[in-house]
Amino acid sequence: MTVNCAIVGFGKMAESCHKVLLDKTPGARLLAVWDITETRRAAAAKAGVPRIYSSFAALLRDRDIDAVSICTPSNSHVTLGLQALRAGKHVLVEKPAARSAAELRKFIAAARRARRVLTVFHNRRFDSDFLAARDVVRRQLVGRPIAVEARWHMYGSTSGFAVPDFRQNWRDLRRFAGGFLMDLGVHLLDQLNQLAPARPVQVFGALRGAVWTKECDDYAAGFVIFEDGLVALMETGGIINVKLPRWRIIGTRGMAVSNAQTKAMDLYLGKTDKPTRSLSFDRPSKWGEVYRTFAAAIRDRKKRPAVDPESVVTTMQLVDAYRESSRTGRSVAIAGPRAK
Numbered sequence: 001m002t003v004n005c006a007i008v009g010f011g012k013m014a015e016s017c018h019k020v021l022l023d024k025t026p027g028a029r030l031l032a033v034w035d036i037t038e039t040r041r042a043a044a045a046k047a048g049v050p051r052i053y054s055s056f057a058a059l060l061r062d063r064d065i066d067a068v069s070i071c072t073p074s075n076s077h078v079t080l081g082l083q084a085l086r087a088g089k090h091v092l093v094e095k096p097a098a099r100s101a102a103e104l105r106k107f108i109a110a111a112r113r114a115r116r117v118l119t120v121f122h123n124r125r126f127d128s129d130f131l132a133a134r135d136v137v138r139r140q141l142v143g144r145p146i147a148v149e150a151r152w153h154m155y156g157s158t159s160g161f162a163v164p165d166f167r168q169n170w171r172d173l174r175r176f177a178g179g180f181l182m183d184l185g186v187h188l189l190d191q192l193n194q195l196a197p198a199r200p201v202q203v204f205g206a207l208r209g210a211v212w213t214k215e216c217d218d219y220a221a222g223f224v225i226f227e228d229g230l231v232a233l234m235e236t237g238g239i240i241n242v243k244l245p246r247w248r249i250i251g252t253r254g255m256a257v258s259n260a261q262t263k264a265m266d267l268y269l270g271k272t273d274k275p276t277r278s279l280s281f282d283r284p285s286k287w288g289e290v291y292r293t294f295a296a297a298i299r300d301r302k303k304r305p306a307v308d309p310e311s312v313v314t315t316m317q318l319v320d321a322y323r324e325s326s327r328t329g330r331s332v333a334i335a336g337p338r339a340k
Helices: 012-023 038-046 056-061 074-086 101-114 128-138 180-195 288-299 309-328
Strands: 003-008 028-034 051-053 067-070 090-094 118-121 145-153 200-208 219-226 231-237 247-251 254-259 264-269 277-280
Touching: 003 012, 003 056, 003 288, 012 028, 012 067, 012 288, 028 056, 038 051, 051 056, 056 074, 067 074, 067 288, 074 090, 074 101, 090 288, 101 118, 101 309, 118 288, 118 309, 128 145, 128 180, 128 247, 128 254, 128 264, 128 277, 145 180, 180 200, 180 219, 180 231, 180 309, 200 309, 219 309
Parallel strands: 003 028, 003 067, 028 051, 067 090, 090 118, 145 231
Antiparallel strands: 145 247, 200 219, 219 231, 247 254, 254 264, 264 277
16 A cells, blocks of 8 residues: 655655655655645646645645645644544644644544544654764763753854745744744753653753844743653753853763764763763664555554554643743642653
8 A cells, every 4th residue: 555645835845855755765656746726736746746725625635645744834734734633634743732732632633533643743853863862861971960951053144044935934923832942952861861861850940132133032942850850951042152062961870972973872970071982873864654654554454553642641740831931930749640
């Protein structure tokens, strides 16, 4: 069985990432695209997509389409996803999967009722540097982990990730669920949630709109405390021109620091300022796993996608807590068991 997929929203990331991954996915093919702009529909046709739709409803009526990949602005993910589920389509949705943990739970419940596969494009779970960092923590290569720092630094607005054909600055606008926390910060929080052995219990966060936007955040930072005592710092922003290491992990026996030049995690064991060991991550990231396992789960319902949407609920709880903490200036507790 070949899984026929449609991309919903043919923006820059859809064309340069999602289409490329779909074209490489065994047992799947890109059959259709819907976009609200004529120029992006023309771009999809030029890229060789067989069926181009100017109406989302018309795309959903196409019985040949088994699944949709939702690549639209963040505020529309759940609305379009629910429509697709009601039409009998399986759904892969870009991050953030929803605007809150509560909204994501409703999305998951709808997928269960529809008996359709739902997954989230948390492709950064398959970054080679993240997998190396997770190894350091899980295998206690620098001893029992005490603190983890995760950063994503850049200088400039996230509008550079979008096309000019549709509100290129939508990531800087509140009504589109914009801001660095929802765009890049959600990747870091999801990675921290996957990296830590224990569940998160406390968050203190701060969001600031400083240069590129006044109604959202172009800087996001804060701490997550996990049940086993691990402290995690997350920092991302578009106002940082001098980059610090992507990862820094402090343990009872030493420290690990990611080295972008050598593509290795340098381990400093004991009292030393020189690496005593390096853990290479000089290999391609495996983002295609998200699509491969999505298609596999559609073909065989006994299989599960690599990114179970239930595992993203805790990530969205962290996002909710960051926003609440920034609003109140107080730390926020994460209640309930960790979503698996």
